[in-house]
Amino acid sequence: MKFTDGFWRIRDGVQISYATEVRDVRAESKRFTTYASTKKVTRRGDTLNAPLVTVDCFSPAEGVVGVRVTHHAGKRRPGPDFALAAEAGGAGEVRRDDAATELTSGPLTLRLDADSGFGLTFLDAHGRELTRAGAKSTAYATTAEGAHHVLSRLSLGVGEHVYGLGERFTPFVKNGQTVDVWQADGGTSSEQAYKNVPFYLSSRGYGVFVNHPGAVSFEVGSESVGQVQFSVEDQTLEYYVIAGPTPKDVLGRYTALTGRPALPPAWSFGLWLSTSFTTSYDEATVTSFVDGMAERGIPLSVFHFDCFWMREYQWCDFRWDPEVFPDPEGMLARLKDKGLRVSVWINPYIAQKSPLFDEAAALGHLVRRPGGDVWQWDLWQAGMGLVDFTSPDARAWFQSKLKALLDQGVDCFKTDFGERIPTDVVWHDGSDPARMHNYYTHLYNRTVFELLEKERGQGEAVLFARSATAGGQQYPVHWGGDCWSSFEAMAESLRGGLSLSLSGFGFWSHDIGGFEGTPDPEVFKRWLAFGLLSSHSRLHGSTSYRVPWEFGDEAVDVARQFTLLKHRLMPYLYGAAAEAHRTGVPMMRPMLLEFPADPACRPLDRQYMLGPDLLVAPVFGADGDVEVYLPEGTWTHLLSGERVTGPCWRTERHGYDSLPLYVREGAVLPLAGDDSRPDGDWLEAPVLLVHPSGASDYAAEVTVPDAAGLPAATFHVRRDGDALRVTASGTDRPFTVRVPGGAEASGSGEVSVPVS
Template sequence: MKFTDGFWLMRDGVQASYATEVRDLRAGDDHFTAYAAVHRVRERGDTLNSPLITVECFAPAEGVIGVRATHHAGKARRGPDFALPGVSTAPGSAKVRRDGTVTELTSGPLTLRLDTAGPWGLEFLDAGGRRLTAVERKGTAFATTPDGAHHMIAQLALAVGESVYGLGERFTPYVKNGQSVDIWQADGGTSSEQAYKNIPFHLSSRGYGVFVNHPGKVSYEIGSESVGQVQFSVEDQSLEFYVVAGPTPKEVLTRYTALTGRPALPPAWSFGLWLTTSFCTPYDEETVTSFVDGMAERELPLSVFHFDCFWMREYQWSDFAWDPDVFPDPEGMLRRLRERGLKVSMWINPYIAQKSPLFAQAAEAGYLVRRANGDIWQWDLWQPGMALVDFTNPAARIWYTDRLRTLLDQGVDCFKTDFGERVPTDVVWYDGSDPERMHNYYTHLYNEAVFELLREERGPGEAVLFARSATAGGQQFPVHWGGDCFASLEAMAESLRGGLSLSLSGFGFWSHDIGGFEGTPEPAVFKRWLAFGLLSSHSRLHGNVSYRVPWAFGDEAVVVAGVFIRLKHRLMPYLYGAAAEAHRTGVPVMRPMLLEFPDDPACRSLDRQYMLGPDLLVAPVFSVEGEVEFYLPDGTWTHLLTGERVQGPCWRRETHGFDSLPLYVRPGAVLPWGADDTRPDGDWLDGLTLLVTPDTGDGEVTVPGQDGAAAAVFRTARTGDRLTVTADDPQLPFCVRVVGDASASAPAVAGKAVLRLC
C-alpha cells in the first residue's frame, strides 16, 4: 500500500508518524527494547500528547533477528499466528553488547546495531561487519488512512544493484523490484498479479532474507513507492519481521525453513507421471481404463492416476461420495488400478454444497463457518449454496478427515487439495480467530489436516498432496502445483516464473499442468511442455475441457512423452538425492540459477532456466521452432543427451527438436544414473551407473534409499587423467561412465572402478 504522494507529500487523508529518536532503551542479555518518539524532543513539553513506538529486538533462532514495532499494545490478539517450529527458547542463542550510545544484538553471523546518539535507525550487519540492510529515517512508522484504518509500516534499505525475490508463487516478473505486492490469497490463475500461494518472505541478492511474521494481508512496495526501500505494512497496531542471515541464498533458505518448517519427503512413486481424467471432460471407468491401457500399449510408464472433480455427483462437491451412475463399483475399480501398479489420487476441496446430505449434517453440528448473526456463510460461486468447513473447530477437522478416511479404506492413496483461497472475511470462526488473519492462513489448516491424515493412515514416508494454495509454513505439506494456466507457451513461461519464485520462498517441491489447463494446446506446445514437465520435481498431465493423453496430440507426442518419462526414471537416484536434501535443508529441488551461482551477476535475473538439483541445468524451450537462448556459468558443461561440451561462461542459442532441450551437466559433477526406466521407485542400486565429466575430481556422492537415508556412498579421487571411484560397500556392483560417451566406461571390481579421462 502506498502512503506517500511522491517524496514530499502524503496521499490525501493519510497521516503518518515516524520513529525519530530513541528516548529510552532497556536491554537484557539477549534482547533489547527501544522507545522511539515520533518527533524531536527539545523540552519536556514535547513529551506530551505525542505517541511512542515501542521497538523490541530479539533473536528467535540462530542467525535470525526479529524486530517488533508496536504503537498501541493493548489490542487483543485473536490469532491465528504462524506456527514457527524453529523458534528457539534456549538461552545463549543471542548476545547484547553495549558500548556508549551503541547497542548491538548478535545472533550467529548477524548483528543488529542501534546508535541512540543519532536519529532513529537500525543497521543489520553480516559477520564481517558489512551492512546488509538498514531501517532508515522513515523505516519505522504508523499511519492512518481516510477510512480510519491504522497501519504499521516498516522499510528496509535497498543497496545499489540489489535484487529482491520470492513472496510466494508469483507470475509477475521474477525479480520483484518495482512491484507492488499484496500477500492475499486469490483464485486468479497464473496470468495476473494475484497468487494462490502468498508468502510474506523475500530473499535478497545480498545474502539475507526477511520474513514478516503476520498471517494477514501484508502489503509490499518493493522499490515502488520509495525506490531505495522495500516497504511492507499491515493494518494492525504491531508489525513483526525477522531478518534471516546467509551469507549465501541457500543458507538463508536453510535458516528460514528451520524456522517455519522443512518440507516432508514425498514418496518416490510420486515423482513418476501422474495422469488425470481432466476436469470437465466426460469420463467413467471405461474411459479411465482406456487411458491406462493406452499408456501401457504405447509403453509409456504411468505411476499415478488422478480422478478430478466429477468423480462426485454434480452440485454436491465435496461430499466424498462416488457418483453411482458413473462409477457403480468404485472399490473394484480401485482394486483393478492398484493391481496394475498404479497409485490413485482424488480431487477434493474444503467446501460443502447445499445439495449434499453432508451440508445439513455439518450445519447441525456447527462445523461450517458462520456470519456474526449466526447464519452459515454461503454463496453460489463454484457450487450452489456452498459453505466452508471450519477447520478451527477440532471436531469439524475430525469429521472432515473421517470422510477421507473412508476413501483411503477403499484404496485411495493421496488427495489433490484444491482451492482454499476464497475465504470470506465477514465471518466468525469457531476459535474466535480474526477473519482478516484467517483469510490467508485457512489453507494451512486445510492442507495440514489432510496431510496429517495421510501420514497417520499411510505412514510418514507415504504422505503426499497435490495442493494449490499455501502460506508460510505450507512447504511442510508437499507437493504444490501452479494452478490454472492457459495452454500456451507464454503460460508455460509464466508458470516457470511462479515456480522459481515459490522455490525462493522455502518450497522444496513444485509442479504444474503439463500442456496447460485452460483450453487445448497445439501439439507443438504440448510436446515442449512435456520436456519441461518431466524435468520438474513432479509431473502431471491435466487439463480442463480436453484430455491430456499424449496420443491425442499425435504420434510424435507419444515418442516425446516416452523419452522424457524414461529419462526422469533413470535420473531418480539423483533426483531423490535432491529431494532428500530439500527435506533435510530446505534447499529446493528446482533451483533458480541464483541459488547455485550467487556470485555470478548474470544468474540473478534468469527466469527461463533452472538447476534441477545441484548438477543439472535445464532450459525449457518456449518456441514452436525449437529456438532457445540460455546462459551457462563458468566451467565446461556437458550436454547429458549428446555429450557435447561447452565452455562457459557464455550465452548460447540452440535449436532443439521436440525430443531434446538444453540439459547440461555441471562441470565436475557425478550423476547417479539408474538402470530401470520403467518406474520411479525401483531398486536404484541395481545396475547403477555413475556419470562423470572429464573434469570430475575429488569428491563424494550419495545415492539415497527410498526413505531418503544414504543407501550407498561413493568417493572419487583424481590423479592426473585417472579417476578412481570407490564404494563404501565393496560388494556393490556399479559402473562409471563419462557423460555422453558410452565407450568411456569402467565397471567396478571389488567396489572400485578406475577410469581414464581424456
C-alpha cells in the same frame, strides 16, 4: 500500500508518525526494547500529548533477528499466528556502549545508534551493512477511513535484487512491484497469487520474513525506489531479518524457522495422469487411458480422478457417483493391479445438496456469519458452506470422510481451492477473519496431510495442493494453478515456480500442456520436456484430455522418452529431494541459488538447476530456438554429449526430443539401471556418469539414497593419473562408471575407467 504522494508529500487523508528519536533503551542479555518518540523532544512539555513507538529487538534463532514495532499494545490478538520453531529463551547476545546497542546472533548484528536519531542497521559477520531502517523508515499511519497501519522500510543497495513473496507470475525480480500478500484464485496471468508468502530474499545475502498471516502489503522499490516497504493494518508489525551469507543459507534458516518440507514418496515423482477437469469419463474411459499409456510404452505412476468422480452439485460429499462408478472398490483394485497409485480431487467446501451439508451444519462444523447463520454462496457449488478447520472436531470429522476413501484404496488427494475465504464470518476458535483469510489453506492442507501420514505412514504422504502460505512447504506437493495452454503461460508457470522455490518450497509442479483450452501439439510437446524435468509431473487439463496420443505420434514419443529419462535420473533426483527435506534448499533452483556470485544469473527466469548439477532450459517456441546461459566451467549436454565451456550465452535449436540439459563440471550423476518405474531398486546395476574437472587432484562422491532418503550407498571418485577410480561403500553390487567421450567400465567394490 502507498502512503506518500511522490517523495515529498503524504497522500491526502493519510497521517504518518515516524519513529524519530530514541528516548529510552531497556536491555537484557538476549534482547532489548527501545522507545522512540515521533518528534524531536527539545523540552519537557514535548513529551505530553505525544505517542511513543515501542520497538522490541530479539533473536528467535541463530542468524535471525526479530523486530517488533508497536503503537498501542493493548489490542486483542485472537490469532491465528504462524507456528515458528524458536529457541527456548531466544538466541543472540546484547552489547551496549555509550553510542549504540547491538544484538548479535550468529553472523548477523542489529545495531541501534541512539545519538543519530532512531535507526536500525543490520550487519553481516564482516561488519558490512546488509540493510537498514534509517530515518522515516519505522512508523504508524492512519487513513481518512480510520484504518491504522504499521509500516517499516528497509534500504536497497545499488544493484540489489529482491525475490520470492510466494508463487508470483509477475516478473521474477520483484523490484518495482507492489505485492499484496492476499490469497486469490486469479490464474497465472495476473498479479494475484494462490500461494502468498510474506518472505523475500535479497541478492545481498539476507532474507526478510514479516510474521503476520493476514494481508501484508509490500512496495518493493515501488514507492520509495531505494527501499522495500512492508505494512499491515494492525497495531503491531513484526519482521525477521535472516542471515546468509548465501541464498541457500538464508533458505536454510528460514525453513528451520517456518518448517522444512516433508519428503514425498519416490513413486510420486513418476508421471501422473488426470481425467481432466470437466471432461466426461467413466471406468471404461479411465481404463482406456491407462492401457493406452502401457501399450505405448509410457510408464504411469499415479492416476488422478478430478471433480466429477463425485455427483454434480454435491462437492464435496466424498461419494463416488454411483451411475458412473457403480463399483469403486473394484475399480480401484483393478487400477492397483496395474501397478498404479490413485489420487482424487477434493476441496474444503460442502454443497447444500450434499447430505453432508446438513450433517456438518448440525454439528457446528461449517463457518458461520456473526448472527449465527451458516456462511454460504453459489460461486463454486450451489449453496456451499466452508469447513471450519479451526475446530478440532471439524478437522476430525473431515478426516473421517477422507479415511473412508483411503480404506477403499485411494492413496493421496489433490487439495484444490482454499483461497477465496470470506472475512465476514466467525470462526470456531475466535480467530480474526482477516488473519484467517491467508492462513486457512495451511489448516486445510495440514488436516489432510496429517491423515495421510497417520494412515499411510510417514514418508508416504503426498498432496497435490494449489494454495499455501508461509509454512505450507511442510505439506508437499504444490502445483502452479490454472494456466492457459500457450508458450507464454508455460513461461509464466516457470516464473511462478522459481519464485515459490525462493520462498521456502522444496517441491513444485504444473499442468503439462496448460490447463485452460487445448494446447497446440507444439506447445504440448515442449511442455512435456519441461514437466518431466520438474520436481513432479502431471498431465492435466480443463475441458480436454491430456493423453499424449491426442497430440500426435511424436507427442507419444516425447512423453515416453522424457518419462524414461526421469526414471533413470531418480537416484540423483531423490538425493536432491532428500536435500530439500533436510535443508530447505529446493529441487528446482533458480540459477542465482547455485551461482550467487555470478551477476548474469541473478535475473534469469527461463532456466533453472534441477538439483545441484543439472541445468535445464525449457524451449518456449515451436521453432526450437532457445537462449541459455552457462556459468563458468565445462558443461556436458546430457543427451548429446556436447561439451561447452562457460561462462557464455548460447542460442541453440532443439527438436522436440531435446532441450538444453547440461551437467555441471565435477558432477557425478547416479542413474538407475531400471527405467520402468520411479521407485525401483536404485542399486540394481546403477550407472555413474562422472564429469570430472581437469584438476589433477579431482575428487568427488555421490550418495544413492534409499526410499526414506537416507544413504544406501556412497561412491567415492578420485583421479589417479589417466584414470578415475571409483570406490563403493555400503554396497557390494556391480555398478558401471561412464565418462564423457564414451569410456566406461563395470565391476563391484572398485572400478577404474580411463579419462583424458
